[in-house]
Amino acid sequence: MGELAQKICKLEKEAIINMLNTAYAEEWLAYYQYWLGAKVAKGIERAEIAKELKEHGDEELKHAEWLADRIIQLGGSPLLDPNEWKEKAQCKYEAPKDGNTEILVSQNLVGERCAIARYQQICEKCKDQDIETFRISEKILKEELEHEQEMEDFLTDFKYY
Numbered sequence: 001m002g003e004l005a006q007k008i009c010k011l012e013k014e015a016i017i018n019m020l021n022t023a024y025a026e027e028w029l030a031y032y033q034y035w036l037g038a039k040v041a042k043g044i045e046r047a048e049i050a051k052e053l054k055e056h057g058d059e060e061l062k063h064a065e066w067l068a069d070r071i072i073q074l075g076g077s078p079l080l081d082p083n084e085w086k087e088k089a090q091c092k093y094e095a096p097k098d099g100n101t102e103i104l105v106s107q108n109l110v111g112e113r114c115a116i117a118r119y120q121q122i123c124e125k126c127k128d129q130d131i132e133t134f135r136i137s138e139k140i141l142k143e144e145l146e147h148e149q150e151m152e153d154f155l156t157d158f159k160y161y
Helices: 003-008 013-040 046-073 083-088 101-126 131-158
Strands: none
Touching (some): 013 046, 013 083, 013 101, 013 131, 046 101, 046 131, 101 131
């Protein structure tokens, strides 16, 4: 970690890296769940929902990139082995075994709510002590809140079919 970065970050470096690696693992799993869900989607509004799942997946991948960059800036290493992702993640991967669009949306809504809690936690922890990690987490939190709303909107729409 750079000299000024060490001065700016007032939290215990390993604790931040650990939190960020948990979020990093969750983002990779979310990416894969969205990506695969988009591929296997079937049923009501399949095309529209598959498109939305693909977009969300792309954003989750972008989040993983931001987190990896921040972990490296702090002198750590992002989890290097995908086998570690499921072990480290607290927001769990739910395989899209049933391509039914309503089930896929419900599964992803659970994941988004877990992600919202994760980034809220990181923001609260870093707000006054690590402004750059706070800034990144706040930006991700904003997108996760948007994802939650979009999943809720789809579930509402299903009620009218």
